[in-house]
Each structure stands twice: as structure tokens, then as C-alpha cells.
Amino acid sequence: MRMPRSLILGSLLTMVFAGGALLSFIWTPYDIETLAIPQRLQTPTGAHWLGTDQLGRDIVSMIMMGARTSIAVALLAVGIGICLGVPLGLVAAARRGSMLDEVIMRGNDLIFAFPSLVIAILITAVFGAGATNAIIAIGIFNIPVFARVTRGAALSFWSRDFILAARVAGKSPARISVEHILPNIANLLIVQSTIQFSLGILAVAALSYIGLGAQPPTASWGRMLADAQTLASIAPHVALVPGLAIVFTVLGLNLMGDGLRDLLDPRIRVART
Amino acid sequence: MKLLTTMMLAGSAAMLATGALAQNTHIDVAMQLEPPNLDPTGGAAQAIDSVVYSNIFEGLTRFMSDGSVVPGLAERWDISDDGLVYTFHLRSGVTFHDGTSMDAEDVKFSLDRARAEDSTNAQKGLFANITDVTVIDPLTVQVTLSVPTGSFLFNMAWGDAVIVAPESIGTAATNPVGTGAFVFQDWVQGDHISIARNPGYWGTPAVLESVTFRFISDPTAAYAALMAEDVDVFAGYPAPENVPQFEADPRFQVLIGNTEGETILAMNNGAEPFNNRLVRKAVAHAIDRQAIIDGAMYGMGTPIGTHFAPHNPDYIDLTGLSNYDPELSRQLLAEAGYPDGFDTVMTLPPPSYARRGGEIIAAQLREVGINAEIQNQEWAQWLEVTFGGHDYGLTIVSHTEPMDIGIYANPGYYFQYDNPDFQKLMATLNQTTEPAARSDLLKQAQTIIAEDYVNGYLFELAIPTIARAGIEGLWLNQPTAAIDMTAVSWP
Numbered sequence: 049m050r051m052p053r054s055l056i057l058g059s060l061l062t063m064v065f066a067g068g069a070l071l072s073f074i075w076t077p078y079d080i081e082t083l084a085i086p087q088r089l090q091t092p093t094g095a096h097w098l099g100t101d102q103l104g105r106d107i108v109s110m111i112m113m114g115a116r117t118s119i120a121v122a123l124l125a126v127g128i129g130i131c132l133g134v135p136l137g138l139v140a141a142a143r144r145g146s147m148l149d150e151v152i153m154r155g156n157d158l159i160f161a162f163p164s165l166v167i168a169i170l171i172t173a174v175f176g177a178g179a180t181n182a183i184i185a186i187g188i189f190n191i192p193v194f195a196r197v198t199r200g201a202a203l204s205f206w207s208r209d210f211i212l213a214a215r216v217a218g219k220s221p222a223r224i225s226v227e228h229i230l231p232n233i234a235n236l237l238i239v240q241s242t243i244q245f246s247l248g249i250l251a252v253a254a255l256s257y258i259g260l261g262a263q264p265p266t267a268s269w270g271r272m273l274a275d276a277q278t279l280a281s282i283a284p285h286v287a288l289v290p291g292l293a294i295v296f297t298v299l300g301l302n303l304m305g306d307g308l309r310d311l312l313d314p315r316i317r318v319a320r321t
Numbered sequence: 322m323k324l325l326t327t328m329m330l331a332g333s334a335a336m337l338a339t340g341a342l343a344q345n346t347h348i349d350v351a352m353q354l355e356p357p358n359l360d361p362t363g364g365a366a367q368a369i370d371s372v373v374y375s376n377i378f379e380g381l382t383r384f385m386s387d388g389s390v391v392p393g394l395a396e397r398w399d400i401s402d403d404g405l406v407y408t409f410h411l412r413s414g415v416t417f418h419d420g421t422s423m424d425a426e427d428v429k430f431s432l433d434r435a436r437a438e439d440s441t442n443a444q445k446g447l448f449a450n451i452t453d454v455t456v457i458d459p460l461t462v463q464v465t466l467s468v469p470t471g472s473f474l475f476n477m478a479w480g481d482a483v484i485v486a487p488e489s490i491g492t493a494a495t496n497p498v499g500t501g502a503f504v505f506q507d508w509v510q511g512d513h514i515s516i517a518r519n520p521g522y523w524g525t526p527a528v529l530e531s532v533t534f535r536f537i538s539d540p541t542a543a544y545a546a547l548m549a550e551d552v553d554v555f556a557g558y559p560a561p562e563n564v565p566q567f568e569a570d571p572r573f574q575v576l577i578g579n580t581e582g583e584t585i586l587a588m589n590n591g592a593e594p595f596n597n598r599l600v601r602k603a604v605a606h607a608i609d610r611q612a613i614i615d616g617a618m619y620g621m622g623t624p625i626g627t628h629f630a631p632h633n634p635d636y637i638d639l640t641g642l643s644n645y646d647p648e649l650s651r652q653l654l655a656e657a658g659y660p661d662g663f664d665t666v667m668t669l670p671p672p673s674y675a676r677r678g679g680e681i682i683a684a685q686l687r688e689v690g691i692n693a694e695i696q697n698q699e700w701a702q703w704l705e706v707t708f709g710g711h712d713y714g715l716t717i718v719s720h721t722e723p724m725d726i727g728i729y730a731n732p733g734y735y736f737q738y739d740n741p742d743f744q745k746l747m748a749t750l751n752q753t754t755e756p757a758a759r760s761d762l763l764k765q766a767q768t769i770i771a772e773d774y775v776n777g778y779l780f781e782l783a784i785p786t787i788a789r790a791g792i793e794g795l796w797l798n799q800p801t802a803a804i805d806m807t808a809v810s811w812p
């Protein structure tokens with residue numbers, strides 16, 4: 049069967065930035081913690097492929113380090129969502145209609161009811177700006193997303209014959225959830241993860257942009273954008289590069305999510321064959 | 322007469338041609354911070370003085386843009402031979418904006434109110450030496466001091482020492498009533514404050530009919546507002562990187578003036594490890610001032626080596642005591658018992674000199690092994706935690722009060738410098754009126770704090786004012802926070 053084109057393009061884009069982030073652990077063209085103010089605001093040259101920023105730091109290196117921050121924060125935030133949201137959704141589906149189901153799902157509705165970014169700003173403003181608090185703030189809003197998706201998908205399986213068979217065989221609802229339901233809804237969760245991941249990257253950028261994300265000297269795309277704002281008319285590349293990095297990463301992840309859904313969703317798969 | 326009419330016609334034709342009829346009599350001034358209230362005698366915020374100083378409120382004496390002190394509401398004064406009694410002769414015919422007359426009773430009320438036990442004046446020190454204020458006649462008032470105070474006339478020029486009336490002071494926070502050339506009109510919070518020409522002004526009336534102060538805190542918005550000509554003047558323009566563009570644009574003029582703002586890397590002298598002089602010296606030598614001035618301020622600012630304004634005649638250049646020498650800095654750290662450096666916290670208030678300068682200084686300190694974790698704080702938070710609570714290691718702030726070296730004699734001040742010798746020197750200075758002796762004492766004071774490395778002395782803040790080409794009469798320098806519009810006019 050054919051790989052969806054969006055998956056290939058999306059994966060390529062994602063791999064460029066993920067690769068840059070991984071590479072930054074062992075090598076960056078320049079050390080971004082050393083400032084070279086006399087060399088600031090250079091346009092792209094052979095020595096600095098994307099030029100230098102307002103403090104003379106190499107923009108390629110900044111983007112690589114920024115990719116690391118963005119990906120790490122978004123990944124951990126999605127991780128929080130999966131680790132807490134998926135079990136909650138499975139429990140709610142296993143005990144569908146019970147009081148527990150109501151409590152879990154109405155709790156989720158409660159979190160959903162808040163504008164996520166505003167609460168993330170509140171959390172980081174109260175507990176202090178920094179990467180850890182940004183992860184928690186973004187992660188909290190991933191929980192209800194995964195809980196809902198999990199519950200909805202799991203419910204459709206609970207009425208299926210093979211689950212009935214498992215119940216007759218005496219398996220507990222917990223075992224059924226883990227051994228039979230979870231593998232069947234995994235592809236849905238993977239697709240949802242890529243979407244949440246791209247939203248996470250945007251949220252990190254937004255928090256950093258207003259100064260509530262990772263603090264200097266840690267590089268972050270959002271702060272690069274904010275710092276470059278007033279330079280837009282003097283050195284547009286300083287603002288354009290982190291902006292494009294955000295755009296292409298999010299685009300890549302969304303394309304990848306689309307492609308994965310095409311590839312993994314059984315209904316679409318059936319329709320195509 | 323015919324010539325005059327022709328000129329007027331030509332003038333109105335030109336006005337119509339530019340499509341801005343109100344332009345010749347109105348100016349929109351933008352500033353970064355909005356004042357929290359409008360009573361300069363009851364608040365410390367610089368933004369209050371920016372709006373009301375000289376425009377709405379006046380004192381016995383006043384500052385000019387070059388820093389000189391000239392007669393204000395007091396026409397002239399006599400000083401007794403022992404330097405203890407000042408007899409002020411007030412101008413006659415001065416009225417407050419509400420129509421009540423300004424006389425000696427108002428002066429007595431203002432000074433007594435400022436120095437009272439329960440006074441909320443932010444600069445009570447200005448009035449500390451006053452023992453008595455006596456009304457001789459409606460236009461004469463006598464002020465008696467406890468000790469000769471060389472800086473008394475200078476003190477009376479501050480925005481905190483303006484003359485207010487007992488009838489109107491109660492509502493001054495929202496409806497300031499003074500004697501100035503402009504009358505307060507309205508204040509739409511978060512947006513603007515309007516003032517209009519005072520027709521009954523005692524002195525030279527203002528040229529402009531009205532002025533609107535707008536508050537634009539975001540540097541990008543500030544740039545856009547000026548470029549779109551939404552505002553005519555931006556006092557204290559917050560993005561120095563754009564200044565060359567305005568300089569190159571014939572629509573604008575750029576005034577880069579001195580301020581009294583000593584920008585310092587303050588160190589918490591009261592806590593480990595900055596209670597150790599060697600550590601403070603190490604920090605001072607780890608800082609590359611020029612890199613900070615270039616990187617954070619795009620070259621605007623004069624390096625300083627002590628807490629004193631370089632344009633003051635008594636300034637001595639002590640930058641050599643703390644030249645950039647990371648190698649020496651590492652040695653000093655090792656000597657102080659920190660061969661591997663240490664961790665500390667650097668709190669940063671919102672102004673760009675602090676946020677941008679902080680990032681550069683943190684990088685410079687990392688070079689010698691000091692790891693300063695940056696914590697951005699809003700002003701209220703900074704005032705509470707850093708300034709009031711002394712809970713910090715390093716911080717960056719600009720001290721914009723004029724002649725404020727006396728703060729080093731106050732051990733309770735936020736950097737907690739406690740040196741009895743310095744305190745004694747300041748006490749002597751306050752009682753000295755002879756200019757040569759004062760100058761000598763001030764130089765000694767500068768040297769003591771520089772040699773003690775109390776703080777890292779970075780640069781004297783420069784203030785860029787950007788205005789539409791042709792506007793005249795704006796202050797170049799900022800001897801005190803003020804946007805004095807009384808002499809400003811369109812060409």
C-alpha cells in the first residue's frame with residue numbers, strides 16, 4: 049500500500065527540526081552562550097548561514113537550540129496528557145454510566161471550559177516563568193483531550209464480540225482495557241499526539257513570546273521572535289527565521305498527523321483498498 | 322496690517338495644505354509608562370513628574386533642562402549669613418487653576434505637609450532639615466533649617482516639593498490643581514491625559530493650546546505610532562535600535578539627552594556572597610561596560626565607575642577601578658573562596674536596559690564562573706521582593722533621581738551598604754555650604770563607594786526623545802523626570 053504524500057512531506061519537515069535539535073546536543077556551529085556584540089545583526093554569510101542576532105549569536109545555532117527547547121517542552125507536555133488522560137479515559141469507558149465516569153468527564157469539561165492559553169499564562173505568572181512551569185501549564189490542557197478521545201474510542205469497542213468473549217473468559221475490566229482496548233485505539237492516540245504536539249509547539253512559542261517560557265540563556269523561538277520585533281525594519285531575517293521555524297515545524301507535524309490518520313485509520317484504509 | 326493679513330492667509334493655506342488644522346496648537350506626546358496617580362507630592366513614580374512637572378505644578382525654584390536651578394514661584398530669596406534662614410519673596414498675582422490665589426500660606430501648607438510625621442512624600446529627605454516655616458506676609462515666607470543645607474534651593478526644585486493648595490490637594494491624585502501654564506483636562510486610564518493652556522498663567526503663557534499624553538509601553542507599538550505620525554513626540558523612546566532610522570528620516574528629529582539615571586548592577590551587600598568585598602570586586606571586573614552599552618542600548622550611554630552623573634562638574638572618572646578583566650575576576654573569586662564560582666539570582670525589572678542588559682551581564686558573569694539565574698519581575702513585584710524585601714542577589718536598575726549618592730548612607734536601602742565612614746562623610750556634606758569643600762567631599766564619597774565595589778556601575782542612561790521635525794522648545798536633558806511642554810511650539 050502507498051504512503052500518503054502528506055506523511056512523507058510532514059515527516060521530512062519534522063525530521064529536519066528534530067534532527068537539528070538532536071544534533072545540538074553534540075554540535076552547534078557556534079556557542080550561543082558566548083555573545084559577540086561587535087558581530088551583531090549580520091545578514092546571512094558563509095560563516096553565519098542565517099546571519100547573527102542582536103547580541104551577535106549565530107542564528108542557525110539559536111534555531112537548533114530553540115528547536116530542542118520547543119520539542120522538549122511540547123513532548124513532555126504531550127507526555128503528561130497521555131500518561132494522565134489515557135488512563136482516565138479508559139477508566140471512564142470501563143465504568144461507563146457510573147458516577148466515576150460522570151466525575152471524570154465533567155472534570156474534563158471543566159478544564160476544557162477555560163481558555164487554555166490564558167490559564168497557562170496564569171500558571172506561569174503565579175509559579176514563575178520557566179520551562180518546567182510551561183510544561184505543566186501546557187500539559188494540564190492535554191489531559192482532557194486524551195481522556196475524551198480515549199473514552200470515545202474505547203466505548204465503541206466495549207460492545208464488540210471479542211470483548212464480550214474476554215469478559216466471559218473472566219478477565220477484569222482493567223485487563224480488558226489494557227490488553228484489548230488500548231492496542232485497538234493506539235493508532236487514534238498516535239494521530240492525536242501529533243496534533244497535540246504541534247499545538248504544544250505553538251503554545252510554547254506563545255508563552256516564550258510574552259516572556260513566560262524558558263528563560264535566557266536557554267534559547268527559545270518565541271523569545272527570539274519577541275526580541276527581534278523592533279528590529280524588523282533593520283534586520284528582517286532575525287525575526288523571519290524563528291517565525292518560519294515555528295511555521296514549518298507546526299506545518300510538518302500537522303501534515304504528518306494527517307498522513308498518519310490516512311495510513312492508520314481502518315475506515316479510510318478500507319475505503320482506499 | 323495688510324502684510325499681517327497676507328501672512329495669516331498664507332499661514333492658513335499652508336495649514337489646510339497639510340490637512341492638519343489643529344496641528345499648530347496641539348501636540349500628542351507619547352510616553353512609555355502611565356502614572357499611577359497625578360500627585361507628585363504623594364508618589365514615587367517618575368511618570369507622575371513626567372506629566373505634571375512645570376506643566377501643572379510648580380515649586381519655589383525649578384530645574385531648567387541644563388540642570389540649573391532658577392526662580393520658580395519664588396521671585397527671589399535672601400539667605401541669612403549663617404545659612405540657616407531662607408526668606409522667599411513670592412511672585413504676586415499667582416493663582417491656582419481653581420481661581421484661589423497662591424500665597425505664603427500655601428507655601429507653609431505644602432512644606433509642612435511634606436515634612437509631617439504622616440507624610441507620604443516619596444522624598445522626605447528633601448525636607449528633613451526644615452525646622453520651621455513662618456508666614457511673614459502674604460508674599461513672604463521664612464524657612465528655618467536645623468543645619469546649613471547647601472542643596473536646599475536644589476531640593477526645592479524637585480517635583481516632590483511643588484506648591485499645592487489645601488483646598489484642592491485632597492483630589493490631586495485624579496484632579497491635580499496647580500499654578501502651572503497648563504490646566505488638567507481629563508484622564509482616560511490606560512489611554513491618555515489631556516491638559517490645556519492656562520489663560521490666567523502668571524508668566525509667559527504656553528504656546529500650545531492643548532497637549533495630550535498617551536501611554537505606549539510596547540516598543541513595537543511605539544515605533545509604529547511614530548512612523549504613522551499618530552504621536553508628535555515620544556519622550557523616552559524605548560527601542561534604541563530604531564533611533565538611527567529616525568535620524569535618517571527627514572520627518573523627525575532625534576534629541577539624545579543626559580539623564581540623572583545611574584544604571585547599576587546592584588549587589589545585595591547584606592547577604593552571602595556579596596557581603597564579601599572581593600566577590601563584589603570580582604563581579605565588577607567581570608563586566609564589560611562597552612558591550613552592555615552597545616548590546617542593550619545600541620551605543621547610547623556613558624560608562625560610569627561610580628554612582629554619579631558624568632555631566633556633573635564634580636564627577637570623577639573611576640571606571641579604571643573596575644576595568645573589564647575576566648582573568649583578574651577569576652583570581653579574585655578564588656581568593657574569596659569561590660574558585661569554581663557560585664550560583665545567584667538576578668532579578669530584572671521591565672525596562673529594556675534591565676532586561677537586555679541582564680542577559681548580556683549573565684553571559685559575562687558565566688565567563689568567570691558565576692551562574693546568575695535570571696528572574697524577570699514586574700515593577701510592583703520588583704518593588705516588593707527586590708527593593709522592599711531584599712530578596713535577591715543581583716539586580717539592574719537606573720537611579721534617575723538627581724544627586725542621589727546619599728542613598729549609600731542608608732544601610733536599610735535595598736543594596737544594604739553599611740559603612741559608618743561614608744555615613745559620617747554624608748553628614749558632613751549636608752552641613753557644608755562652601756562650594757569647594759562640597760565638591761571635595763562629593764569626590765571623596767564617589768571614591769569610597771567605587772573602591773568598596775558596592776555595586777557594579779554600568780552607564781549613565783541616555784534618553785532619546787523623538788519628535789516631528791520642527792517642533793521647538795523640548796527639553797534635551799532630563800535633570801529631573803519631566804516633559805516640560807510650557808515652551809514647546811510648532812514652527
